[in-house]
Amino acid sequence: MRALRRAEFKVEYSLGYNPKPKIIFSLPTPLGVESMAEYSDVLLDQRIGGQEFKKRVNLRLKPQIQVIKAKKIAAETVNLMNDIAVSLYSFRLESRSADKRLLERFYTDIKGDLKTESDFSRSIFDLEITQDKAGFHIFFLKLFGYAKIFIKENNEFFKFNNFYKYFMDWLKDYKIDVKGVKKEELFVLRKNILKTPMEVV
Amino acid sequence: MKDIKRLDFALLENILEGIEKPGRYINSEIGTKSKELDLRRDSYDLVFLALVFPDIYEVGMSNLGLQILYDIVNKNRDYTAERVFAPWIDFEKKLRENNLKVFSLENRIFLNCFDLIGFTVQHELLYSNILNMLDLGGINIRSENRKERFPLVCAGGPAAVNPQPLSEFMDFMVIGDGEEVIMSILEMVKAYRDKNKNKEWFLKEISRLDGIYVPGLYRFYYYPDGRIKSIEPVKKIKKSTIKDLNKFSIVQDPVIPNIKPVHDRFAVEIMRGCGRGCRFCQAGMIYRPVRNREVKSLIRQATAGIKNTGYDEISFLSLSSSDYRDIEYLLDRITFSSKSKKLSFSLPSIRFDSLSLRLVELIQSGRKTGLTFAPEAGSQRMRDIINKNIKESEMLDCIKIAFSKGWERIKLYFMIGLPFETDGDIVQIVTLIEKIIRTARNNFHRNKLSRLKINVSINAFCPKPFTPFQWVCQDDIGKLNDKFGYILKNIPRRYVDISWTDSRKSIIECALSRGNQRVGVVVEGAWRRGARFDNWTDCFKPGIWEDEFKKAGLDIDFFTTRGFSSSEILPWDVIDIGVSKKFLLKEYDRSKKCR
Numbered sequence: 112m113r114a115l116r117r118a119e120f121k122v123e124y125s126l127g128y129n130p131k132p133k134i135i136f137s138l139p140t141p142l143g144v145e146s147m148a149e150y151s152d153v154l155l156d157q158r159i160g161g162q163e164f165k166k167r168v169n170l171r172l173k174p175q176i177q178v179i180k181a182k183k184i185a186a187e188t189v190n191l192m193n194d195i196a197v198s199l200y201s202f203r204l205e206s207r208s209a210d211k212r213l214l215e216r217f218y219t220d221i222k223g224d225l226k227t228e229s230d231f232s233r234s235i236f237d238l239e240i241t242q243d244k245a246g247f248h249i250f251f252l253k254l255f256g257y258a259k260i261f262i263k264e265n266n267e268f269f270k271f272n273n274f275y276k277y278f279m280d281w282l283k284d285y286k287i288d289v290k291g292v293k294k295e296e297l298f299v300l301r302k303n304i305l306k307t308p309m310e311v312v
Numbered sequence: 313m314k315d316i317k318r319l320d321f322a323l324l325e326n327i328l329e330g331i332e333k334p335g336r337y338i339n340s341e342i343g344t345k346s347k348e349l350d351l352r353r354d355s356y357d358l359v360f361l362a363l364v365f366p367d368i369y370e371v372g373m374s375n376l377g378l379q380i381l382y383d384i385v386n387k388n389r390d391y392t393a394e395r396v397f398a399p400w401i402d403f404e405k406k407l408r409e410n411n412l413k414v415f416s417l418e419n420r421i422f423l424n425c426f427d428l429i430g431f432t433v434q435h436e437l438l439y440s441n442i443l444n445m446l447d448l449g450g451i452n453i454r455s456e457n458r459k460e461r462f463p464l465v466c467a468g469g470p471a472a473v474n475p476q477p478l479s480e481f482m483d484f485m486v487i488g489d490g491e492e493v494i495m496s497i498l499e500m501v502k503a504y505r506d507k508n509k510n511k512e513w514f515l516k517e518i519s520r521l522d523g524i525y526v527p528g529l530y531r532f533y534y535y536p537d538g539r540i541k542s543i544e545p546v547k548k549i550k551k552s553t554i555k556d557l558n559k560f561s562i563v564q565d566p567v568i569p570n571i572k573p574v575h576d577r578f579a580v581e582i583m584r585g586c587g588r589g590c591r592f593c594q595a596g597m598i599y600r601p602v603r604n605r606e607v608k609s610l611i612r613q614a615t616a617g618i619k620n621t622g623y624d625e626i627s628f629l630s631l632s633s634s635d636y637r638d639i640e641y642l643l644d645r646i647t648f649s650s651k652s653k654k655l656s657f658s659l660p661s662i663r664f665d666s667l668s669l670r671l672v673e674l675i676q677s678g679r680k681t682g683l684t685f686a687p688e689a690g691s692q693r694m695r696d697i698i699n700k701n702i703k704e705s706e707m708l709d710c711i712k713i714a715f716s717k718g719w720e721r722i723k724l725y726f727m728i729g730l731p732f733e734t735d736g737d738i739v740q741i742v743t744l745i746e747k748i749i750r751t752a753r754n755n756f757h758r759n760k761l762s763r764l765k766i767n768v769s770i771n772a773f774c775p776k777p778f779t780p781f782q783w784v785c786q787d788d789i790g791k792l793n794d795k796f797g798y799i800l801k802n803i804p805r806r807y808v809d810i811s812w813t814d815s816r817k818s819i820i821e822c823a824l825s826r827g828n829q830r831v832g833v834v835v836e837g838a839w840r841r842g843a844r845f846d847n848w849t850d851c852f853k854p855g856i857w858e859d860e861f862k863k864a865g866l867d868i869d870f871f872t873t874r875g876f877s878s879s880e881i882l883p884w885d886v887i888d889i890g891v892s893k894k895f896l897l898k899e900y901d902r903s904k905k906c907r
Contacts, residue, residue, distance in 0.1 A: 112622070171622070
């Protein structure tokens with residue numbers, strides 16, 4: 112919000128006793144996680160193109176936080192927080208063991224136990240695992256997690272920190288450590304196809 | 313600075329895992345100004361100043377004094393200032409486990425690599441944090457044991473006006489306004505370094521400046537009963553004073569914190585000093601004379617500051633903001649220039665007798681923040697004794713205006729344990745609060761009554777140095793608890809939230825603020841036994857402090873519940889704060905006449 116004010120944008124406010132700025136953010140990123148996918152919708156009291164908007168705001172932000180892309184949306188667009196269906200996280204994993212059988216068991220169990228049978232299986236939309244080109248000790252796991260857990264009776268948000276704690280413990284049996292976590296992308300569902308918020312605008 | 317050692321960023325990332333609010337320890341805020349180390353070949357020519365705030369980041373970043381000194385020093389090409397804040401308990405543990413020193417935010421320079429370390433001391437209960445930070449910085453806490461030429465260690469700020477409790481830990485102390493003297497100090501440090509002189513030379517030279525107290529150049533002699541017999545030399549240290557506040561612009565591009573600070577707004581000092589003369593108020597005495605900022609420049613600078621920062625709240629700071637002579641014009645012009653920006657105003661110190669309808673309308677033209685008032689006492693008699701010249705009718709009129717204009721919450725400050733206070737005066741505190749509630753209710757929209765909130769804060773009086781009450785005694789813990797107990801039992805609970813200070817904390821605070829050099833041993837002892845963040849309720853361990861006073865052979869009551877005679881030499885008599893003892897005694901005598 113301050114960056115928008117520094118860039119001299121006029122943000123629309125709600126009416127009433129306690130007016131609030133009309134700005135929404137996508138789901139918060141857990142502490143300690145690098146993020147490549149932060150989205151925000153803001154209603155301005157002026158006409159401006161996406162490129163001009165991006166240029167002016169980025170001049171007022173630090174290099175570590177920059178707007179990558181800006182697009183105009185219709186005022187009736189669905190609330191961003193409610194629309195996000197799936198979050199993509201990547202984990203950089205390092206194996207402390209050279210035991211090939213242990214690693215094979217890890218590959219099998221990650222697609223079996225973790226994805227279909229664990230306590231968090233219903234949070235997992237999909238996952239992929241690839242090995243680093245440098246050597247077989249480093250893996251990249253892509254976890255497509257449901258942003259919300261869709262259950263008949265109840266709707267709850269996916270609690271990343273709880274999953275992370277569980278995952279770290281789960282990895283101990285395979286002598287694997289987590290060396291980095293990144294939020295890579297967010298997705299909305301349109302006709303059963305995953306699309307990024309920018310793709311549906 | 314010969315050898316600049318820094319904390320490796322990758323290592324910092326590593327140790328931040330699992331730490332509460334890691335944003336406290338990383339930099340890259342908008343507005344940071346210190347010089348880049350890598351880009352200058354001649355970094356070693358710079359004089360490096362560590363501006364140390366001995367509390368956590370969120371508290372320190374709310375301190376305007378720190379922003380002012382940071383801004384002034386970093387504008388000069390020969391000096392660079394970096395900020396250092398106290399690590400919270402979890403991060404201190406990580407630093408010690410990993411054998412790492414506390415470091416500055418900007419370039420992660422370890423504290424012991426700076427040329428000069430300057431502590432800003434806002435509160436006596438931060439003394440233990442100061443020692444802790446020196447230790448965490450790999451620096452010997454006692455001045456006499458620091459044989460190396462660098463770093464030099466000093467302290468300034470309101471809780472350093474009685475310099476004695478910290479005197480054994482500081483090479484020198486800074487008394488008074490910092491804006492001019494900081495540059496003189498840095499020039500002296502540069503000369504000390506460039507000419508390769510010894511520390512004795514430096515301390516002798518720096519003692520010639522106004523506002524500089526070098527403890528090592530003074531000797532205190534005591535009577536057997538602990539009172540001071542004499543101080544040598546007799547020469548007093550005159551505090552440093554800026555005659556014209558307008559010589560220094562306000563900070564228009566402050567550092568904007570990465571995480572939410574205690575006060576999250578653009579702060580503008582409109583006036584320094586207060587002419588009201590409330591007899592209990594130390595700030596009112598030590599910040600004299602009253603100096604106003606010229607209003608047109610203030611408007612221009614404040615408008616630029618709002619534009620540069622993007623804050624939506626501006627706070628006009630002084631000891632009595634509603635007394636600023638152009639306050640209505642100031643608010644009017646700022647409102648006009650920011651009409652579309654939804655700006656709200658905060659005036660932290662408003663007096664009942666200077667709050668007009670017009671001022672209320674101006675404040676509420678933005679988003680309403682809370683209003684804070686300090687009646688201090690419940691009875692007119694007590695208010696006359698303390699020279700808080702406000703009538704009950706003025707208070708209630710003010711409350712009427714505020715609530716009829718749509719405010720929903722106010723905060724009220726009271727003190728107990730004031731000189732010549734009787735039980736009747738305590739009863740009157742409750743009575744006054746009841747009247748305020750009735751007035752608020754009668755002027756509040758019926759449908760919104762559930763939103764009415766009156767926050768009452770009750771604190772124990774401490775007779776502070778350089779006030780007319782500096783000779784009186786503090787109430788003992790039994791009396792304080794009885795008074796708190798009465799108020800808590802009888803104050804109406806509907807619409808009221810009440811907070812109060814722990815009596816034992818008030819006693820320790822008083823002992824430290826009125827302490828002599830010998831109290832330094834107590835501070836060290838308490839720190840060694842784990843005293844940290846003593847101004848935080850959940851961290852304060854009174855038992856440690858009480859034990860350390862006993863171990864040092866000192867009676868806490870000597871500094872608290874003992875009244876000082878007017879002929880007694882006081883520990884802070886070495887300082888000339890600009891207000892004479894004769895004046896203070898005259899005021900004290902006047903207060904007696906109001907009894």
